[in-house]
Every structure is written in structure tokens, then in C-alpha cells.
Amino acid sequence: MALNLNLPFGLHIDIASMMLQYRKIRFNAGKRIKVYEMLESLTSQGNSINDALALVYEITSEDGKKPNKLLAYITKDWYDQIRGTVPLSDAVAEWVPARERMAISASGKTGNIAAALRDVIFIMKGEQDIKSAIKGALKEPAMYLVMSFALYYVFATDVIPQFKTILPEDKWGGLPYVALWLSEHLAQTFIPAVFIMIFIIIAIIFSIPRWTGRIRVTFDNIPPWSVYRILIGGSFLLTYSSLKRSGVSDNNILTLLTKGASPWLMERIMATRHILALGNKNLGDALYESGLEFPSKDTTIVLRAYARNPSTFDEKLEIVGREWLKDGVQKTQNTISTLGVIIQLFFYGVIAFFGAVLSLLELQLMTQN
Known part of the structure; x- marks a missing residue:
């Protein structure tokens, strides 16, 4: 459900959208590399991408206690999309630059x-x-x-x-x-x-x-x-x-x-x-x-x-x-x-x-x- 802040003169602020943009800014190259390295390590050992994302979410959310931490929130979003048969390259599209998506x-x-x-x-x-x-x-x-x-x-x-x-x-x-x-x-x-x-x-x-x-x-x-x-x-x-x-x-x-x-x-x-x-x-x-x-x-x-x-x-x-x-x-x-x-x-x-x-x-x- 969208969270809106209503202002005078019919103006409103979509707080959920602002939070999403804030998370995107924080998800910089260093943090993306960290996620990619964890996923690469897990998938190279034979884990499916679904299982790898589930494990990364478990680790980054501290066993589910902090689901809103940046990396936990993002990997959960990817996991939910992939579980719905969306390709990994499409799941990450909202979060990563085009050149990274192209390689993925x-x-x-x-x-x-x-x-x-x-x-x-x-x-x-x-x-x-x-x-x-x-x-x-x-x-x-x-x-x-x-x-x-x-x-x-x-x-x-x-x-x-x-x-x-x-x-x-x-x-x-x-x-x-x-x-x-x-x-x-x-x-x-x-x-x-x-x-x-x-x-x-x-x-x-x-x-x-x-x-x-x-x-x-x-x-x-x-x-x-x-x-x-x-x-x-x-x-x-x-x-x-x-x-x-x-x-x-x-x-x-x-x-x-x-x-x-x-x-x-x-x-x-x-x-x-x-x-x-x-x-x-x-x-x-x-x-x-x-x-x-x-x-x-x-x-x-x-x-x-x-x-x-x-x-x-x-x-x-x-x-x-x-x-x-x-x-x-x-x-x-x-x-x-x-x-x-x-x-x-x-x-x-x-x-x-x-x-x-x-x-x-x-x-x-x-x-x-």
C-alpha cells in the first residue's frame, strides 16, 4: 500500500517511492559487488539462484530479524521475483545499471x-x-x-x-x-x-x-x-x-x-x-x-x-x-x-x-x- 503525505494546494509526497529511491542511491557499486560475490560463491558450489538468494537474505537480514536492512530488502525483492519465474536479469533491472544487467x-x-x-x-x-x-x-x-x-x-x-x-x-x-x-x-x-x-x-x-x-x-x-x-x-x-x-x-x-x-x-x-x-x-x-x-x-x-x-x-x-x-x-x-x-x-x-x-x-x- 502506497504511503502518501498530503500537502496544501493538492500536492502530495509518495513516501514509499522516496524510500525506494533512497535505497537505490545507497545500493552503490561496493554493495552490489558484495551481493554478487556472495551469490557467485553460493551458485558456484551448486546452489540454485533461488537457494542462493534465500541464503543471502537469511545472512543479510540476520536470520530474518532485520528484513529492512538494505541488502536484505533488495535480495528479498529479487528472490520474490525469481520465485515467480522472472529471469534474474529482469529481477535486478530496477536496482542495477544497464551494463551489469547486460552481463547478467x-x-x-x-x-x-x-x-x-x-x-x-x-x-x-x-x-x-x-x-x-x-x-x-x-x-x-x-x-x-x-x-x-x-x-x-x-x-x-x-x-x-x-x-x-x-x-x-x-x-x-x-x-x-x-x-x-x-x-x-x-x-x-x-x-x-x-x-x-x-x-x-x-x-x-x-x-x-x-x-x-x-x-x-x-x-x-x-x-x-x-x-x-x-x-x-x-x-x-x-x-x-x-x-x-x-x-x-x-x-x-x-x-x-x-x-x-x-x-x-x-x-x-x-x-x-x-x-x-x-x-x-x-x-x-x-x-x-x-x-x-x-x-x-x-x-x-x-x-x-x-x-x-x-x-x-x-x-x-x-x-x-x-x-x-x-x-x-x-x-x-x-x-x-x-x-x-x-x-x-x-x-x-x-x-x-x-x-x-x-x-x-x-x-x-x-x-x-
């Missing part, structure tokens, strides 16, 4: 839930490694960027106004004039710049899973779009490998992977499926000829070679998927490190600019005196 969906065809969960855990830990790499690599550049803006603010609001009181504005030229203009237009430039930066960040986040087309292919080589391509590409390869190993046809695999796919991934799946439908093409050929460079152009070239031997292709696909995620962490670290150097040089440039301004102003004052 392989278990419905292979019957090997433990293997599917191992793939999910591997993908998620790869994602955590990438996020950790980004956070670690961005700390210093972020500090330099903040210091650059702080230096600009101090000069614009304190240093330059003091010089204005002792040096007429018509005596300002070159770099000092630029600094004077920046000081006088601080409110008109700094605040809009902050809002523009916030807008750009929101636009980028919105575009990551949605932006399609040929221009996006180029941007897929640049963070943060490249990070998304790494994660989705690895998930795609590992899931495809698992389904291929179970004997599912290429067309059926691609159909399964469209479920819950983002517009970006959907574009790549549909292009690949269209080329495969023309006949006499394998997965490597289709990914290459799509021109979308998914997961990457080099990877599609390798897959074209591996696909010539269908008997080992599923195994090679898994190896490529795992190597792809591992290499992605290193590539992300290298890219962020390069960005850090650029921002550091920008900071030194800001220092050099204002240092030159001070020197020129002091020289101008000495000349005037």
Missing part, C-alpha cells in the same frame, strides 16, 4: 549464473579501478585549477585596484592593461564562466550514454566519453563471449543485448546486426565495417582475425574483453596524467602572467617617479 542476462541462456556473476564482478572492479585512477590523477590538476582561479580573484579584487589608486589608467598598456580589464570585468567574466562550466559538465554527463553519430566516434577517444566506451565495450565483449559459448546465434545475442541498452550502445548493436544480416560476415567483420570503432578500431581488426576460427572465437573474445578492461585503466591514467601536465602548465602561465604584470607596473611607477 547471459546467465539466462548459458545456465551458468556463477560465470556471469564473475564477469559482472570483473567489469565492476575494472570500473572501480578506472574511477580510482581518475580520482587519483585529478587531485593535483584540480588543485592547480582552483589555485589559478584563486590567484586571478586576488589580483582582480585586491592587487590591481591598489595599483589603480597610484597609477592613472591611461598609463596602463600591454599586459597591465589586460590585467586591468580582467579586474574591472570580474563580475561579468568570472561568474558567467562558472555557470558556463557547470552547464558544460551537465551537458557532457547527459551526452555520454545518449550522443550518437559520426562525430561521437571521434570523441570516444577523449575522456570522459572514452571511459564510457571502455566500460561498455568490455561488458559487451564478455557478455557476447558467454552467450556465444552457450551456442546462441549472433543475431539472437545482439537482440538480447538491445534490452536496456543506451542509445549509444543501441546504435552500435543495430549497425552490427544490420551488417551480419547481409550474410557472409562474422562479428569482427560487422564491427569493423560499421565504422563506429566499437570497442575500438584496433580491437575490431583483431576480432576479424580471431573470428576466422569459430571453434575458439568465444574463448578469444573473453580474453580480448578482459585485456580491454585492463588496458583501459592504464590508458585512462595516461590520458589524465597528460591533462594534469597541461593544467599545471596553465597554472604556471597564470603565475608568469601576473608576475610580468607586477614587474611592468613597478617599472612604470619607477619611470613615472
Whole structure:
């Protein structure tokens, strides 16, 4: 039964819905990995997914004493759905991202839930490694960027106004004039710049899973779009490998992977499926000829070679998927490190600019005196 809080003017708050959203926020990657690892351990020992979920619920609810604890509540929800013949990938849909659901969906065809969960855990830990790499690599550049803006603010609001009181504005030229203009237009430039930066960040986040087309292919080589391509590409390869190993046809695999796919991934799946439908093409050929460079152009070239031997292709696909995620962490670290150097040089440039301004102003004052 829904719990509603009625407010004036006909407004009401659905408390049950708010609690659900709160639980979803709390069910972060770390907690999801914990659940997946427990389920993987139990199913790999021969337990059915129903029994595994029942055991996990029993453990996380402390023998049923605390059924509303986060992990207990969620595993109970999954258990109730699966008991009603709902596939695991559909049962978890409300609680996990599409890429995790995509990997879990392989278990419905292979019957090997433990293997599917191992793939999910591997993908998620790869994602955590990438996020950790980004956070670690961005700390210093972020500090330099903040210091650059702080230096600009101090000069614009304190240093330059003091010089204005002792040096007429018509005596300002070159770099000092630029600094004077920046000081006088601080409110008109700094605040809009902050809002523009916030807008750009929101636009980028919105575009990551949605932006399609040929221009996006180029941007897929640049963070943060490249990070998304790494994660989705690895998930795609590992899931495809698992389904291929179970004997599912290429067309059926691609159909399964469209479920819950983002517009970006959907574009790549549909292009690949269209080329495969023309006949006499394998997965490597289709990914290459799509021109979308998914997961990457080099990877599609390798897959074209591996696909010539269908008997080992599923195994090679898994190896490529795992190597792809591992290499992605290193590539992300290298890219962020390069960005850090650029921002550091920008900071030194800001220092050099204002240092030159001070020197020129002091020289101008000495000349005037």
C-alpha cells in the first residue's frame, strides 16, 4: 500500500517511492559487488539462484530479524521475483545499471549464473579501478585549477585596484592593461564562466550514454566519453563471449543485448546486426565495417582475425574483453596524467602572467617617479 503525505494546494509526497529511491542511491557499486560475490560463491558450489538468494537474505537480514536492512530488502525483492519465474536479469533491472544487467542476462541462456556473476564482478572492479585512477590523477590538476582561479580573484579584487589608486589608467598598456580589464570585468567574466562550466559538465554527463553519430566516434577517444566506451565495450565483449559459448546465434545475442541498452550502445548493436544480416560476415567483420570503432578500431581488426576460427572465437573474445578492461585503466591514467601536465602548465602561465604584470607596473611607477 502506497504511503502518501498530503500537502496544501493538492500536492502530495509518495513516501514509499522516496524510500525506494533512497535505497537505490545507497545500493552503490561496493554493495552490489558484495551481493554478487556472495551469490557467485553460493551458485558456484551448486546452489540454485533461488537457494542462493534465500541464503543471502537469511545472512543479510540476520536470520530474518532485520528484513529492512538494505541488502536484505533488495535480495528479498529479487528472490520474490525469481520465485515467480522472472529471469534474474529482469529481477535486478530496477536496482542495477544497464551494463551489469547486460552481463547478467547471459546467465539466462548459458545456465551458468556463477560465470556471469564473475564477469559482472570483473567489469565492476575494472570500473572501480578506472574511477580510482581518475580520482587519483585529478587531485593535483584540480588543485592547480582552483589555485589559478584563486590567484586571478586576488589580483582582480585586491592587487590591481591598489595599483589603480597610484597609477592613472591611461598609463596602463600591454599586459597591465589586460590585467586591468580582467579586474574591472570580474563580475561579468568570472561568474558567467562558472555557470558556463557547470552547464558544460551537465551537458557532457547527459551526452555520454545518449550522443550518437559520426562525430561521437571521434570523441570516444577523449575522456570522459572514452571511459564510457571502455566500460561498455568490455561488458559487451564478455557478455557476447558467454552467450556465444552457450551456442546462441549472433543475431539472437545482439537482440538480447538491445534490452536496456543506451542509445549509444543501441546504435552500435543495430549497425552490427544490420551488417551480419547481409550474410557472409562474422562479428569482427560487422564491427569493423560499421565504422563506429566499437570497442575500438584496433580491437575490431583483431576480432576479424580471431573470428576466422569459430571453434575458439568465444574463448578469444573473453580474453580480448578482459585485456580491454585492463588496458583501459592504464590508458585512462595516461590520458589524465597528460591533462594534469597541461593544467599545471596553465597554472604556471597564470603565475608568469601576473608576475610580468607586477614587474611592468613597478617599472612604470619607477619611470613615472
